[in-house]
Amino acid sequence: MKHKYEEVEESIINWAVTAKFKPHEKIPTESELMKMFNVSRHTIRKAIGDLVSMEYVYRIQGSGIYISDLAEDKENLKNTKNVAVLTTHISNYIFPSIIKGMEDTLYLESYSLLLSSTNNNVMFENSNLKNLLAHKIDGLILEPTKSAYPSQNIGYLNNIISRNIPFVTINASYSELNVPSLRVDDFKGGKLAANHLISLGHTRLMGIFKVDDSQGINRMNGFISECQSNNIPPSPWQILTYLSEEIGSSLPSKIENALKTKKRPTAIFCYNDEIAYITLTIANNLNIKIPEELSIIGFDDSHLAVMMQPNLTSISHPKEQMGKDAANLIIKLINNNNSFDAGDSILYEPKLIVRESTCKNIAKH
């Protein structure tokens, strides 16, 4: 047997959803409800109080109890699922491709998509996570911010896990958390890039790496590993590292200095196509010919690669597909009560795309 207040609540919700009483229409008074349900005023007040906090009805002192204007939709809303997507960027660079994959997939399955971005700023990741937790979300696709460092927001992520909200990461993963991740094999990508340059006869290699996310660290380690395998011991000046915040400030002059040295590199592997573009521009200003005097290879195979002159050799990976896969996985988890195993994670194979910005080493030693 149900509690009495529950019976009252269910009846009134029923009035609302069947439009027996329409939005803003007055329903019976407390004393009438007492008689109708044969219960005390306390019970009626408890029931109405619950309905008010659920926003099915609202009360006006001295006037009456009225149906809320959203009451009819409440039941439908229970069936529309919200997937939150929190990435470092939304509208820049390769992110539209990734998000397009998610958007298309989620649209087909009638899911709603809530997108936010962190600008690779931990504080913003924090406030966005809080915000999402306050909303009712049914799943979360997260690109970790500053993934090279231990996450300061691990508490919120654990909160999501403890609430059993389906949760997957893209582009990077958390060693502390057991959640499926979809990411590129950046280590292998770094090896591929180094191998390409070495096979072209280059020995004075340089790598430029972002070191505040794990993608950069992995690409750097792959690059160094491949150099060592080919007996090209990496020396400190071969590796230029930077943080996200430096892109607009100190990084360009660092690159310029590296290109001004007498024994400048004959080939550079850049963290991504954006850095490759910056490097190309600096080389142009220094009258260094690409690729004859300097080979440049990027990463991500973005639209920038074919917009640059010369077209950029780059490491490619399936961006839109990762978005699709992430969306399909989160849908699967939502339908499966969040049960997953190691097989749900995907490590994408990077692929070398040779264009015009790399060529055989013709420097005189």
Place this chain on the structure above:
Amino acid sequence: MKHKYEEVEESIINWAVTAKFKPHEKIPTESELMKMFNVSRHTIRKAIGDLVSMEYVYRIQGSGIYISDLAEDKENLKNTKNVAVLTTHISNYIFPSIIKGMEDTLYLESYSLLLSSTNNNVMFENSNLKNLLAHKIDGLILEPTKSAYPSQNIGYLNNIISRNIPFVTINASYSELNVPSLRVDDFKGGKLAANHLISLGHTRLMGIFKVDDSQGINRMNGFISECQSNNIPPSPWQILTYLSEEIGSSLPSKIENALKTKKRPTAIFCYNDEIAYITLTIANNLNIKIPEELSIIGFDDSHLAVMMQPNLTSISHPKEQMGKDAANLIIKLINNNNSFDAGDSILYEPKLIVRESTCKNIAKH
């Protein structure tokens, strides 16, 4: 003097935010609270009941009352504003540019951005609006869906207005609603395109227009108006209209048929660069040389324009700037208690960008 239950609530909220009791920590029992505040059990239960529905605390029958894990953040969340953005698309075509403008601006002002898309589907606009209304949003930037037709979702939009939630539209506007709108002068854009083709000596003009959004209607009217001003009376076969849903299905064959006619046009104005690209591809297949045998002009000056061979002549307008302006306007409205006037709307001036896809008419008559 406050009500007693309010005093109890405030004290307990204070315990939570000052971390006198930490998340998941047990607070005094109901009878202890009765003694502490010198009130009845009923008053304590009323206070705790409110705090439960506000998610500051949770109760376990037989055990006690505990601080919720989000309690500490509740106060901060009141200060983070959420701006919802609902557009037809997010990650396609010119939308990343528009959204980048919003994202950058809102990020700088510490606003959170909630993005959703409708795919130009009225049902999806409907469910997304419901969803946003259920969430707590502080402002809405909306691109109307199927803006050539009277909006079926006008009820929800009126709901937003009656709640005094700041609300602006982009790309199109609602004649039924008094809200600021930021949009391109599509009529003038249509005139510009027609004028360019006519000034190149073309007289057999054709226009391809999407007619389920007002942008297409306005561009068509501008095109026709300019033709008439130049004594080139538009005949039915000069105007090809289509609906969003036809792009992947019947539209290409319609275009192909138009290009196969004996007296085919010597110049075509396309609703946007995507349609221009489709038209160009069809023309290529029919061995029609662009621009020698057929001039093509697009609209939007998207990235497609410079990716096509030959580069596309197009009508340009400030996309990222519109995003920035929309974000700044919604921030202003949020800070100004939603007071606006006609001066807040912006009509952007379209600009002709001549590239390689249009040339003088050299067809023999």
Place this chain on the structure above:
DNA sequence: ATAAATTTGTGCGTATGTATC
């Protein structure tokens, strides 16, 4: 325009049920 009636809001007391420890 005012007073009375109606309706919701606050607050106290009591009894009994049920889950936890």
Place this chain on the structure above:
DNA sequence: GGATACATACGCACAAATTTA
């Protein structure tokens, strides 16, 4: 099993806002 603590339920009195006569 017993004590504790929250949950449900009834009743009463008065306050405050609104509606109606």
